[in-house]
Amino acid sequence: MKLPEKVTKLKAYDPITGSYAVRLDANESYFDLPAVLKSKLADRLEQIDLNRYPDSAATEVVNAFAAFYGISPDCVTAGNGSDEIITLLLTCFLEKGARLVTVSPDFSMYAFYAKLAELEVVTVEKEENLQIDMNKLIAACQKADAVVFSNPCNPTSLGIPRAEIIRLIESAPDCLIIADEAYMDFWDESVLDLVTKYDNLIVLRTCSKAIGLAAARMGFAVMDPYKTGLLRAAKSPYNCDAVSQMICSTVLRETSLLNNCRDEIIVQTQRLYTALTDLARQYPELIDTVYAPRTNFVFVKTAYAKEIYEAMLKAGIAVRCFPHGLRICAGTRREHTLLLSELENILQPK
Numbered sequence: 001m002k003l004p005e006k007v008t009k010l011k012a013y014d015p016i017t018g019s020y021a022v023r024l025d026a027n028e029s030y031f032d033l034p035a036v037l038k039s040k041l042a043d044r045l046e047q048i049d050l051n052r053y054p055d056s057a058a059t060e061v062v063n064a065f066a067a068f069y070g071i072s073p074d075c076v077t078a079g080n081g082s083d084e085i086i087t088l089l090l091t092c093f094l095e096k097g098a099r100l101v102t103v104s105p106d107f108s109m110y111a112f113y114a115k116l117a118e119l120e121v122v123t124v125e126k127e128e129n130l131q132i133d134m135n136k137l138i139a140a141c142q143k144a145d146a147v148v149f150s151n152p153c154n155p156t157s158l159g160i161p162r163a164e165i166i167r168l169i170e171s172a173p174d175c176l177i178i179a180d181e182a183y184m185d186f187w188d189e190s191v192l193d194l195v196t197k198y199d200n201l202i203v204l205r206t207c208s209k210a211i212g213l214a215a216a217r218m219g220f221a222v223m224d225p226y227k228t229g230l231l232r233a234a235k236s237p238y239n240c241d242a243v244s245q246m247i248c249s250t251v252l253r254e255t256s257l258l259n260n261c262r263d264e265i266i267v268q269t270q271r272l273y274t275a276l277t278d279l280a281r282q283y284p285e286l287i288d289t290v291y292a293p294r295t296n297f298v299f300v301k302t303a304y305a306k307e308i309y310e311a312m313l314k315a316g317i318a319v320r321c322f323p324h325g326l327r328i329c330a331g332t333r334r335e336h337t338l339l340l341s342e343l344e345n346i347l348q349p350k
């Protein structure tokens with residue numbers, strides 16, 4: 001039997017595994033839930049009938065998400081992480097062979113899922129300064145069926161202002177604009193409120209970053225009620241399990257806790273950025289640029305990414321390595337101290 005090359009030649013996503021003293025590689029929140037809230041969740045777990053299928057519409061979590069962001073639940077579909085939503089959208093909202101625009105560098109899973117969905121991918125390369133040339137992107141989208149990009153961007157940490165996203169949406173009305181706002185809690189240029197104004201706009205959100213629930217696997221697609229109905233019909237009926245639904249719906253109602261954690265992460269990210277900028281000034285021949293982040297991580301452009309990354313791993317510190325740089329997630333003060341002293345150690349002339 002012959003299986004298609006799209007699966008036999010597939011290169012699996014390769015997250016860092018193993019145990020490291022400091023994990024700053026996956027853009028997670030460094031806050032776990034407070035013990036009192038965990039014990040409230042444990043009580044609620046006892047009330048779940050584990051022998052029964054979960055709520056197919058994930059009603060509680062959809063309502064909690066919509067209330068947290070001040071939008072209508074009729075525009076929200078819950079998924080098993082935004083990863084599931086991305087693959088669903090590319091498979092169900094686009095025909096085989098349709099043209100999808102991506103930008104580079106960006107979140108690698110867009111091209112991965114596009115291949116599985118048998119789409120034609122057109123990639124718009126970012127400029128030398130890692131910013132996107134919006135006119136170039138608009139021109140590509142005017143000849144395409146859809147575009148998907150993260151804003152703010154993983155891995156560059158840079159953002160496209162709301163006005164520019166609106167210009168894109170209005171300039172390419174026949175192109176489905178999928179704006180992945182996984183990190184938008186750390187910035188304030190969201191277009192979440194525009195999904196009922198523009199029928200070519202879909203916004204993605206996740207509980208894995210600022211909400212601090214990467215383990216629960218919960219993501220959301222936000223779009224007008226008509227398309228929401230289509231996506232809800234197309235998804236598998238029980239895509240979000242009952243335990244995750246309970247956890248996420250409970251935590252999404254903890255508004256002040258979530259806002260405080262988010263604010264604290266933003267402060268820590270700025271501290272990390274300042275410290276890395278100082279280090280870059282000290283070692284200009286080794287570190288090219290440290291980008292001002294709109295996210296919970298900092299991108300450091302360096303020609304020595306691989307060498308630094310490997311030396312850091314040996315020292316028990318995991319960051320993420322890219323061809324042109326390192327992506328370092330904000331952590332606790334202690335983690336930053338360890339990271340910075342190890343970095344300094346690696347960069348110092350021997």
Ligand code: PMP
Nearest residue numbers: 081082083150154182206208219
């Ligand atoms: N979009 C972006 C831009 C991401 O960085 C990530 C996770 N790294 C995801 C989506 C996937 O998030 P989730 O955990 O909700 O599947």
